[in-house]
Amino acid sequence: METDVHSLTTCQMGLSSLGSSAVMNVDDEVEKLLNGEGLEVNKEFDSAPAQVQAVALRKTVTYIVCAVIFNEKNEVLMVQEAKENCYKKWYLPAGRMEEGESIVEAMRREVKEEAGYDCQPITLVLVQEQGPEWIRFVFLAEITGGSLKTPAEADSESLQAEWWDQESPLTLRGQDILRLISAALKYREKPWHPVANPIDIGCHVIVQRLLLTFSSPDGTLWLLLGNTKELHLPLAVSSKTHTVTWAANRLVQETMPSTYSGLDVNTVGILGLQHSGREPGRTDGLCMNTLVTLEHTWQGPHTSLPPPVENPRFQWNTVENHRLREQIQQRLTTGSLLPVHSLC
Numbered sequence: 001m002e003t004d005v006h007s008l009t010t011c012q013m014g015l016s017s018l019g020s021s022a023v024m025n026v027d028d029e030v031e032k033l034l035n036g037e038g039l040e041v042n043k044e045f046d047s048a049p050a051q052v053q054a055v056a057l058r059k060t061v062t063y064i065v066c067a068v069i070f071n072e073k074n075e076v077l078m079v080q081e082a083k084e085n086c087y088k089k090w091y092l093p094a095g096r097m098e099e100g101e102s103i104v105e106a107m108r109r110e111v112k113e114e115a116g117y118d119c120q121p122i123t124l125v126l127v128q129e130q131g132p133e134w135i136r137f138v139f140l141a142e143i144t145g146g147s148l149k150t151p152a153e154a155d156s157e158s159l160q161a162e163w164w165d166q167e168s169p170l171t172l173r174g175q176d177i178l179r180l181i182s183a184a185l186k187y188r189e190k191p192w193h194p195v196a197n198p199i200d201i202g203c204h205v206i207v208q209r210l211l212l213t214f215s216s217p218d219g220t221l222w223l224l225l226g227n228t229k230e231l232h233l234p235l236a237v238s239s240k241t242h243t244v245t246w247a248a249n250r251l252v253q254e255t256m257p258s259t260y261s262g263l264d265v266n267t268v269g270i271l272g273l274q275h276s277g278r279e280p281g282r283t284d285g286l287c288m289n290t291l292v293t294l295e296h297t298w299q300g301p302h303t304s305l306p307p308p309v310e311n312p313r314f315q316w317n318t319v320e321n322h323r324l325r326e327q328i329q330q331r332l333t334t335g336s337l338l339p340v341h342s343l344c
C-alpha cells in the first residue's frame with residue numbers, strides 16, 4: 001500500500017506546477033485539442049498491436065462518407081439507388097472514399113454524383129466504426145449550388161434525388177440512416193458540440209490520441225501521460241481484431257494490469273479527427289483525439305485516487321491549470337463532443 005501512496009504522491013506534481021518545458025508541452029497539447037486543433041502524429045506509439053502496418057484505403061480500411069442535408073422545410077435529401085442489390089431503394093447520399101481524397105472531398109463528390117448538388121460541410125455529427133476495417137463519417141452539410149438530380153439524369157451513381165419529409169412512406173435501403181438523420185437534426189436544432197470537421201494532418205495508421213482522465217471526488221482531475229522522452233498525451237494504435245476505441249482499453253490494461261478488471265474505460269467522444277488522404281498507402285490512416293474517462297467500477301478505500309500505474313513509461317499528473325481543468329470538466333459533464341459509436 002505504501003508504494004501506491006508514494007507513487008501517487010510523486011505524481012501529484014501538477015502539469016503547470018512542475019514548470020518544465022515537458023509540462024508546458026502537455027498543457028499546449030491539451031489546449032490545442034480542446035480548441036479542436038490537431039497535432040502531428042509521432043511515429044513512436046505508447047500502445048500498439050504486435051505488428052504495426054500502414055493502412056491502405058479499400059485494401060485494409062474502408063471509409064464511408066455520408067451527408068445529411070436539410071431544406072428550409074426540414075426535409076432531408078435522399079437518393080434512389082441504382083445498384084442491383086438495392087435498386088430503387090432510398091438512402092442518404094453516401095459512398096466509399098476513393099484514393100487521394102480528403103474526407104470532405106469524398107462527401108462532396110458523393111453528394112454531387114448521387115444528388116446533383118454542390119455542398120459544404122457544416123460539421124461532422126457522428127463517427128461510426130466497426131473496427132479499423134469500416135469507419136463511417138456522417139456530416140451535416142448545406143447546399144451551395146447545383147440542382148436536384150432528376151430521373152432524366154439517372155446513371156450508375158443513382159436514379160434520382162428527392163426531398164423526404166421523413167413521414168411519407170419510402171422504401172429505404174437501410175434503417176441505419178434514421179439514426180444518422182436524428183443525429184444531424186439534433187445538431188441543427190441545437191449545435192451541442194463545437195464544429196468538428198476533419199483536420200488536415202496525415203497519419204499512416206488508425207490511432208487514438210487520448211485525453212485519458214480520472215476525476216477524484218474532491219474535484220482533482222488527473223491525466224495519464226506517456227513519459228518517454230518528454231511528457232505527452234498517449235497514442236494508442238487500433239488493432240484489426242477490436243473496435244478502434246478499444247485501443248484505450250489496451251493501453252489501460254498494459255499500464256494498470258492489477259486493477260484493470262475493476263476499471264471502466266469510457267470514450268466520451270472525439271475532440272478532433274485528423275486525416276489527410278493525399279498520399280495513398282502512406283496517409284490513409286487517421287488520428288482520433290478522444291476524451292476518455294477511467295473510473296473504478298466499485299467504491300472502496302482507495303478509489304478516490306487513480307489506479308496505480310505499474311508501467312514506468314506512464315504516469316498520472318494532476319491538471320493544475322485552472323482554465324484547462326474547467327474546460328475538460330465542462331466537456332465531460334455536458335458531453336459536448338463529437339460522438340463515436342463503436343458498433344461491434
Ligand SMILES: CC(C)=CCC/C(C)=C/CC/C(C)=C/COP(=O)(O)OP(=O)(O)O
Pocket residue numbers: 064094095096097128129130134135136174176343
Ligand atoms: C461503420 C459502419 C456503420 C459501417 C457500415 C456502413 C454500412 C451500412 C455499409 C454497408 C453499405 C455500404 C458499403 C455503403 C457505402 O455506400 P455505397 O454502397 O453507396 O457506396 P458507393 O456509393 O461508393 O457505391
Ligand SMILES: [Mg+2]
Pocket residue numbers: 093094095096114
Ligand atoms: Mg452510394
